[in-house]
Amino acid sequence: MPVTDFTIKGSNIRIPTDQIANDKEQYRYVFLKKDKEKAKSCHDESEGDIPSNYEYFGFFKENYSQKSLKSEKYNDYVVLNENMWLCSYWSVNGELVFRVATPEQYRKKRFEKRNLNFSGTNFVDSFAQIEVQLETTKLDSASELNFYLVERKTKKRLDIDFKIKNSSTVILDFQTFLDELEIVSSRWDTYVDVYQQESHLHGKLGKFSSSEQDKFSRYLSSISGEPNENNFCLVPYFSVKNELAFIWNDIDKIHNEQLEHNIKVTANKVNSSGIEITSKVSKIGVSDFKVSSGMIKLRNKAVFMEYEIPIEVISKSNNEVSVKLKIIPDKYHLLPFFWDVFVVLQVGKEKFPLRVKNPSKSVKRKIMKQIDRNEIDLLDNYMIYPYITSDNSYALCYRERKNYENKVNRFKENVAYFTYRLFRKYFDRKKVWIGYEKEASVAQDNGYQFFNYCYTNNKKKDYYFVIKTNSVDYRDIEHQKDKILKFMSFKYMVYMFAAELMISSESKGHSYDIRIQKGHLRNALQKKRFVFLQHGVTALKRVDYVFSKSKNNAVSLYTATSDFEKDIIKNNFGYDDSEIMLTGFTRWDVLEDKSKEEEKKIFVMPTWRSWMDGIPEEEFIESDYYKQYRKLLESRELNEILEKNDITLHFLLHPKFIAYSDKFTIPGERIQTHQFGEIKINEMLMESNLLITDYSSVSWEFFYMKKPVLFFQFDQNDYNRYQGSYIDLETGLFGDSAANVDELLKYIQYYVDNNFSEKSKYGVLRNKYFKYVDHNNSKRTFDAISKFEKKINND
Incomplete structure (x- = not known):
């Protein structure tokens, strides 16, 4: 027609x-x-x-x-x-x-796309806004206009609200953007889309007609106001190409970046009374500056703590200054674990903390090798000492001294080092594999199950497992003593130096001590190839900041349980297909549902919180974490459910909170509180009818066994902000989620009434989250590691 x-x-x-x-x-x-x-x-x-x-x-x-x-x-x-x-x-x-x-x-159909950067002549910043006057584009001729930010690392896109002031001026509003930011440092580039007439003009926003400014002048004021409780701010700046970008980070780190400088530690002195650090700051990007103070700052996402420390100016010129910082630990209320050290310069009214780094070779050598001379013993068996970080910064570690940290073991470590060096060819021919688990204290996880598979089936002659002799699990595996390395024994130290592969469900540091930052063993560990069998499915907890390919804990071969998880590892950690083995968890080979109708159990096992790491007892008992779980265990309704249905509830804290286990003891037989190591977690999981957790990876074991999981996520907002997840906690979970105790009790009653049967809507997710549901995960894992070993030996 x-x-x-x-x-x-x-x-x-x-x-x-x-x-x-x-x-x-x-x-x-x-x-x-x-x-x-x-x-x-x-x-x-x-x-x-x-x-x-x-x-x-x-x-x-x-x-x-x-x-x-x-x-x-x-x-x-x-x-x-x-x-x-x-x-x-x-x-x-x-x-x-x-x-x-x-x-x-x-x-895409309607407009012809053209790449064109958009230049502004004037950028005026105020709280949550930037007013931009564009040079060439007439805003009133655009049929459609979009401003948005793209995060450099993740490529995440967020649209920016805006309003047009006149034909050439636009006001960008970042309030919504600020509300969505998590407490994770990020950097964003600014893009513009203009649809007008026949064209789609696409490009970055910046000051492209201006000459390049010095680094200090390229940074604008914070548009997020004063630093938040984590000291984070959103600061706009212009890149070396004059593109408008934004950095969301600790304001001290932003200032450290803004002020051009070189800094070097030239001397370090530690004695019983304190620590003296001599540092030289040169090539400072401005000539008009003064030395303000020194500073130490706790490295913690959720707890903001810093102290001004005395500083002495030794010499000063136009763009160079030498200073001496003095730290007397007894003067400060310190929290574990890591404290960064700064020289604070003042430019105008602003202060710029510059992180102390780049020690001279002699300073670094003394810190890393003269261990005893660089430690200060403090009250309650705590100590503090300097160490050098992975980015060559000078930092302090404050922590409790372990009982095995003594001169005898340090002497053994040195002798073991030279023994290995002397007989290196002999040990290297063995192609030693070493397995271990959390803090070398348990034998229940993927690390031990894979070792046990190889031991039982004679798969690998020189495969050894590290464990502390005072561990409860040591007695259960003592029959394998020909392949057991007793933690801190001389043989253990020699074989640690000799290991070709470290194979575990935890990071490499758990085979030695995750907090010790120096010594021959620590240096050797950092260079070892590492096969990561994983502690739990990578989904509920962001750990790329630990196991990213670009980090010190980089993995040589990474276990995955599904294509879904493999994609998470590839997209967030930087590994390629050849570095990921899709095998399933070795511990799942021995999983079976052992729950009994006549002995019903509910297992409550919350995970820890990264932002509560090392907090003192008085702060712990004031936390929502403590109050919510204590409220649950003390609930009269819960106790009535347990009593009426003849159910026992078992409560187990994460080992990082082991010091507070006694705070959850409840009188009576229906609720039993356990300390880490007292029970076998895998056995408790198999015997239980219902699991209550928050973000713990043990939830996947239960899901694997087709048993119901309840997620108690009263602090989901904080968790997303400080820790983060790779799945949407609102839509991606395979069990009901409760935000408070009352909701949780209703779900518990539901599952009790329905004989602890899994809801069908969660069961259908199993095909998505598991590649294999069989008893061949260990075999697949051995084949993959053997192939990897052959490859590295042929390279």
Whole structure:
């Protein structure tokens, strides 16, 4: 049917009646699905409803020119929903086509894309806003305009609210963006999309007509106001290419970046009274500065703690200064574990803490090798000492001294080092594998199960397992003593130096001591190849900041349990397919449901909180963590459920909170509180009918056994902010989630009433989250590691 014009209103198409022939048969027109499988007829002579799942044909334009501009070919669109538009256009044959498409699909068809950076002449910042005057683009001629930020690392995109002040000035509003930021440092680039006439102009925003500024002047003021409780701010700045970017980080780190400088530790002195650090700051990016003070600052995401320390200026010139910092630990209330050290310079009214780093070779050698001389013993068996971080910064570690940290073991470590060096060829021919688990204290996880598989099946001659002899699990594996390395024994130390592969469910530091930052063994460990069998499925807890390929704990071979998890590891950690083995967890080979009707158990096992690491007891008992779990255990309703249904509840804290286990002891037989190491977790999981956890990886064991999981996530907002998850905690969980004790009790009652049966809506997720559900995970793992070993020996 030939037409010359039409309009779209709502979800209807309106065609002027004078364009329709008098013959009523021509009132019928047909909209065809593109693949011609189905047709829809409409009898109304003036309008027809359009289904949202077809591409339609039916009208054509007479005397249509294929050379028409796109603005003449494309018409208005109908917004069906947030992600779908009904678009209309004239095809190359002059047919009127209606297509349901995403906004992105429509724009791609409608506009010719051109890359063009957008230059501004004036950037005025204020709280949560930046006013920009654009040089070339006339905003009033744009049919559509978008401003957005892209995070450099993750490529995450967030749109920016804005309002047009006049034809060349726009005000960008970052309030919504600020509300969505997590307490994780990030860096963002600014992009602009302009749709006008026939073109889609796309590019970055910046000061491209200006000459390059010095580094100090390229940073604007914080647009997030004063630093938040974590000392984070959002600061706009211009890159070396004059592109507008934003950094969200600790303001001290931003200032450290802004002020151009070189810094070097030239001397370090430690004695019983304190620590003296001599440092030289040179090539300072401004000439008008003064030395303000020194500073030490706790490295903790959730606890902000810093102290000003005395500083003495030794010498000063236009852009160079030498200073001596003096730290007397007894003067400060310190928390574990790591404290960074700063020299604070003042420029104008602002202070710039510059992190002390780059020790001279002699300073670094003395710190790393003269261990005893660099430690200060403090009250309650605590100590403090300097160490050098992975980025060559000078820092302090404050922690409790372990009983094995003594001169005897340090002497053994030195002798073991030279013994290995002397007989290196002999030990290297063995191709030693070493396994271990959390703090070398347990034998229950993937680390031991894989070792046990190899031991039982004679798969690997020189495969040894590290464990402390005072561990409860040591007695259970003592029959394998020919392949057991007793923690801190001389043989253990020699074989640690000799190891070709470290194989574990924990990071490399758990085979020695995760907190010790120096010594021959620590240095040797950092260079070892590491096969990570994982402690839990990588999904509920962000750990890329620990196991990223670019970090010290980088993994040589990474276990995955599904394609879903493999994608997480690839996309967030930086590993490729050859570095990930899709095998399943070795400990799952021995998993079986041992729960009994006559001995019903509920297992409550919360994980720890990274932002509570090392907090003192008085702060722990004031935390929501303590209050919520204590409220649950003391609940009269819970106790009535347990008593009425003859159920026992077992409560186990994470080992990082072991010091507070006694705070959860409840009188009576129905609730039993355990300390880490007292029970076998895998046995308790198999024997229990219901698991209550928060973000712990043990939830996957229960899910694997087709038993119900309850997630008690009263602090989900804090968790997302400080820790983070790779799945959406609102939609991606495989069990019911409770935000408070009352909700949790209702779910507990539900599962008790339904004989602890898993809900079907969660069961269907198993195919997504598990590649294999069999007893061959250890075999697949051994084959993958053997292949990897062969590869590295042939390289």
